Amino acid sequence: MLSLIQLFSVAWYNLRSLPERKAAALTAAVGIAGVVGVLVGVLAIAEGFRRTMTVSGSPEVAVVLRSGSDGEMTSGLERDATRTIGDAPGVARNGAGPLSSAELFVIINLPKRSTGTDANVPLRGVEQGAFDVRGNIKMEAGRRFATGRNEVIVGAGAARSFAGLEIGKSIKVGQNDWQVVGIFTADGGLAESEIWTDTAVLQPAYHRNNSFQSVYVRLTSASAFPQFKDTLTTDPKLNVKVMRLSDFYEEQSNAVTKFITTIGVFIASLMGLGALFGALNTMYSAVAGRSREIATLRALGFGAGPVVFSVLVESVLLSILGGGLGAAAAYLLFDGYRASTINWQSFSQVTFAFQVPPLLLAKAIAGATLIGLLGGLFPALRAARQPIAAGLRES
Amino acid sequence: MSAPAQPLVSIRDVTRTFTRGSENVHVLTGIELLVNDGEFLALMGPSGSGKSTLLNLIGGLDRPTAGSVAIGEERVDKLSDRQLAAWRARHIGFVFQFYNLLPALNAERNVELPLLLTGLNKAARRRHVAAAFEAVGLTHRAKHFPRTLSGGEQQRVGIARAIVTDPTLLLCDEPTGDLDRKSGDEILSLLQSLNREHGKTIIMVTHDPHASARASRTVYLDKGQLSTTPTT
Numbered sequence: 001m002l003s004l005i006q007l008f009s010v011a012w013y014n015l016r017s018l019p020e021r022k023a024a025a026l027t028a029a030v031g032i033a034g035v036v037g038v039l040v041g042v043l044a045i046a047e048g049f050r051r052t053m054t055v056s057g058s059p060e061v062a063v064v065l066r067s068g069s070d071g072e073m074t075s076g077l078e079r080d081a082t083r084t085i086g087d088a089p090g091v092a093r094n095g096a097g098p099l100s101s102a103e104l105f106v107i108i109n110l111p112k113r114s115t116g117t118d119a120n121v122p123l124r125g126v127e128q129g130a131f132d133v134r135g136n137i138k139m140e141a142g143r144r145f146a147t148g149r150n151e152v153i154v155g156a157g158a159a160r161s162f163a164g165l166e167i168g169k170s171i172k173v174g175q176n177d178w179q180v181v182g183i184f185t186a187d188g189g190l191a192e193s194e195i196w197t198d199t200a201v202l203q204p205a206y207h208r209n210n211s212f213q214s215v216y217v218r219l220t221s222a223s224a225f226p227q228f229k230d231t232l233t234t235d236p237k238l239n240v241k242v243m244r245l246s247d248f249y250e251e252q253s254n255a256v257t258k259f260i261t262t263i264g265v266f267i268a269s270l271m272g273l274g275a276l277f278g279a280l281n282t283m284y285s286a287v288a289g290r291s292r293e294i295a296t297l298r299a300l301g302f303g304a305g306p307v308v309f310s311v312l313v314e315s316v317l318l319s320i321l322g323g324g325l326g327a328a329a330a331y332l333l334f335d336g337y338r339a340s341t342i343n344w345q346s347f348s349q350v351t352f353a354f355q356v357p358p359l360l361l362a363k364a365i366a367g368a369t370l371i372g373l374l375g376g377l378f379p380a381l382r383a384a385r386q387p388i389a390a391g392l393r394e395s
Numbered sequence: 396m397s398a399p400a401q402p403l404v405s406i407r408d409v410t411r412t413f414t415r416g417s418e419n420v421h422v423l424t425g426i427e428l429l430v431n432d433g434e435f436l437a438l439m440g441p442s443g444s445g446k447s448t449l450l451n452l453i454g455g456l457d458r459p460t461a462g463s464v465a466i467g468e469e470r471v472d473k474l475s476d477r478q479l480a481a482w483r484a485r486h487i488g489f490v491f492q493f494y495n496l497l498p499a500l501n502a503e504r505n506v507e508l509p510l511l512l513t514g515l516n517k518a519a520r521r522r523h524v525a526a527a528f529e530a531v532g533l534t535h536r537a538k539h540f541p542r543t544l545s546g547g548e549q550q551r552v553g554i555a556r557a558i559v560t561d562p563t564l565l566l567c568d569e570p571t572g573d574l575d576r577k578s579g580d581e582i583l584s585l586l587q588s589l590n591r592e593h594g595k596t597i598i599m600v601t602h603d604p605h606a607s608a609r610a611s612r613t614v615y616l617d618k619g620q621l622s623t624t625p626t627t
Contacts, residue, residue, distance in 0.1 A: 009511045017499035296495040299456055300556075301484025301512045303477060389451045392491065 003305070010297060010306035011313040017293070018314065021286055025314075028282035029322035031275040032371055036326030036364045037333075038271055042264030043364075044334045044354040046257045049341065052157075052352035053253030055189045057246030059222040060092075061133060064215040064232060067239045071252060072105040072213045073347060079210040081238055088231045090224035091217045094132065099218035101130035104199050106206055107348050108173055110162040112340070119340070121162055122348040123152070123173065125199030133218045134191065142167045142182030147198050153182035155192035157351030161340045165195070174205040190249060193340070193351045216245070256343055256350075272371060275322075279375025283315050287383040294383050295391025304384035311383055315376025316369055323368025327361045403564065403596050404430035404453055409462030411448050422448045424619040426462070435590040435597045437610035439625065444616045446600040447568055453598060454487050454566045455479045466564060484512040488557030490586075492569035494549040496541040502552045503528075503537040509560045527555040530593075531585060547578030554585060558595070565589065567599040571606050583609045 018025055064085050069075035077085075079102070085091075086100035093099060104125035109118040128147065131137050145151035154165045170177040178197065186192045203209065219225055222244075229242040243251070287294070294307055335356040340349045406428040413420045422445040430436050440446045451457040452464050455471045464471045466486060474482055488509075489495075496505045506527055510520040528534045531551040541549055550570060557565055567586065571579030587609050589595040599610060607613045615625045 005511050009508075013497060013499060017497070020499065292495060293497055296491075296497065297508070298480065299454070299483065299489050299495075300509050301480050301482075303480045388456045389447075392456070392495065 003303075006302055006306040007309050010302055011310040013297075014290075014310035014314050015317070017290070021289065024282045024285050025318055028275075028279050028375075029318045029325065031278040032319050032322030032368050033326035033329065035268055035271040035275045035371070036323045036368050037330045038326075039264060039268035039367065040327055040330035040356060040360060040364045041334050041354075042267060043261060043360055044330065044337075044356045045339070045341075046260040046264060047357060047360060048339075048352045048355040049260065049350065050253050050257045051355050052188060052193075052350060053190050053249045053257075053343075054246060055187055057189075057244070057249040058135065059225070059244050059246050060219050061135070061245040062217050062219060062225060062228060063243055063245050063248045064217070065213070065241045065243075067241045069241065072103075073107075075213045077102070077212045077215060077240070079212070081240070082212055082215045084235065084238060085215045085232060085240070086217065088217075088228055090219050090228035090231070092220045096129070099129055099132050101127040101133050101216045102199065102212040103127070103130065103214050103216060104202050104206070104208060105213050106202065108171070108195075110164065110171065113161060113163050116163075119162070120342065120348045121158060122194045123202070124194045124196050125202030126196050127199055130196070130216065133216045134186065135218065136187045136189065137191065138185050140183045140185050142180075145181055145197055148201060149198070150176050150178045150201060151181045152178045152195050152197045153184050154180055155194050155196075155351075156183055156185045157192035157338070157340070158195055158349075159183050160338060161193075161349065161351045171195075176205060188353065190350060193349060252343065256341065268367075272367065276371050276375050279315060279319065279371055280378060282318070283311060283376050283379035284382070286314065287311060287379045287386075290383075291386060291391045291394040294386065295388045295394070298388045299392060308380040308384045311380035312373065312376045315379075316372040319368045319372025319375070320365060323365040326368070327364050330364075331356045331361065402429040403432040403434075403467060404428065404598070405463070405465040406449075406453070407463045407465075409449075409452060409459045409464060411445070411452065411457070412460045421619055423452075423459075426619075426621050428614065428621060430596065430598060432596055433590070433594050435587065435609070435611045436599070437607035437613040438598060438600045438616060439602060439604070439607050439613055440616035441602060445619050446602075446616050449616065450566050450568055450598065450600050453564070454489060455483050481512075484509060484560070486563040488560065488562035488565045490550070490553050490557045490565065490567040490570045492572040494541070494546075494553040494573075496549055496552055496556075498541050501538055501540050502533070502544065502555075505541070505552055506537075506555045506559050509556060513560060523559050524555075527559040530558060530589070531555045545578070546574050547581055550574060550578070550582050551585065554582070554589075558589065558593075563596065565595050565597040567597060569600055569602070571601070571603065579603075579606070 065075040066077060082102035086098040091098045106123050107120045108123045110121045112119050140156055145153050159165045164171055165180055167180050170179050219228060225244055232238055232240050232242050334354040337354040340351040343350045406426055409423055409426040411423040438446050452459055459472050503524055506524050507520055510523055528537050531554050533551045536548055571582050583606055586597055590597050601607055615622050
């Protein structure tokens, strides 16, 4: 009990004396706020990108590509194969037949609203079944494209990021003009970065005859996937790769997510090192400036432990304060901020919103706390080892 | 006939050597000193003579290179750092030349600090603090912060902090060294009163003959050697 009283009374005194050292304390806190702000900001990009890529990946939807392809761009499937896939066991059906959509995926150039420079935008040819297969496509404005006509509908993210995609306007694809007739949402998922049209109209425009790049199917249930997959991968007439849509999106987002995360952690680590030295410097200064006070407390009978504890408490609290400020600033600045970047797997732009989830904030503040602990530890040990008699003579 | 006073402080053949670079500096050599319970001892000597070093050894702030330091029955030089800290809290009251008050605490809180190590509850601590302020005649300034107090008042707070736990021994390191003559006299009178009226054993380091005149006995330290007469 007495030890606890010692611990907390010295720590309490130390914190009360903080205003006398406010300039150095604020410098350390602001340094740590910067680290946390940058770390959260960069990881919010990765988190937002990952979320956009995976949010609409229902486990009840499967995607079929040519075996060996690492994305739709490098895949190719003939009409016969797409029919076999649609008729496979495990595929859900409605009155019109199997819930499947054979799709074509091409890239077109459109100017970004933000810079005016051209960027790769995915144009997806889909069959009418695509809406039921995805299950989350909702028309935000306008209507769906009509089959057999040069009409497109635009994902809400693409409409925000690229110029000329307002309803009623036309975009030039190949030799033809395609009219924008609707804007759709997909629960914030990847499809919102795309432009959709009738695959039967897109094929001749790109001289694809009767070939496709992927088939999307809705399964009767998530548990039907193994049977569906086994049927297709053991069919000697087919040479396909079958994935759950959720896994496919995860795989598609991995490279970019890892890259952004690596860059973010690298930058934050460098800044963190700087903040660590800042915290060390601040706490060494604090200890040096309080040598006589610390020696006085020890002369009165307070032990070395409470002195170490008090320095650590100050350092950690400053770090939590800085971390909290940085996290709050990052949340206010970045959460929901919309941007687009290229997805290397599809070589096309993905529009997404930065995401700052609570777990990311908690991790960043935990990192700041670690900086505080490390930054306070050595000065605390120095304070505890300082000879009392020498400390009492300090001015 | 009364029994002879028992020595409270027994210093036997104490040497304290500091190492500076490759050189050994002998600050104290073969010091022998007994201080009786209830005595007011002045320890005089020129700057650098080792007065403060000897006081630090008695107060358990430093350890002798050789020899023994006993306070009452306790061999202070044999205690671990942790034991020393607890022993100081129980037995020693320090009065410093520059008061060493904690600037972020008001006078009352400064005086309460040593009581946090005693296990007393808040009400008891308040009573002890009030009594200490009364003893030094500074009750009306208890809520003031050190920066708003004069030097003499700060030293009174320092003395209140030193006596608040009713320690066995008061160790005063140049208690009037930073004060004008009038304030210094008041502090010396206070120490004298604590010694005479409350029976406090006091060891006071000073280089001021005026201050040492208030003590019941004076010893002189020069070049690490103790004597009962001043060296010339």
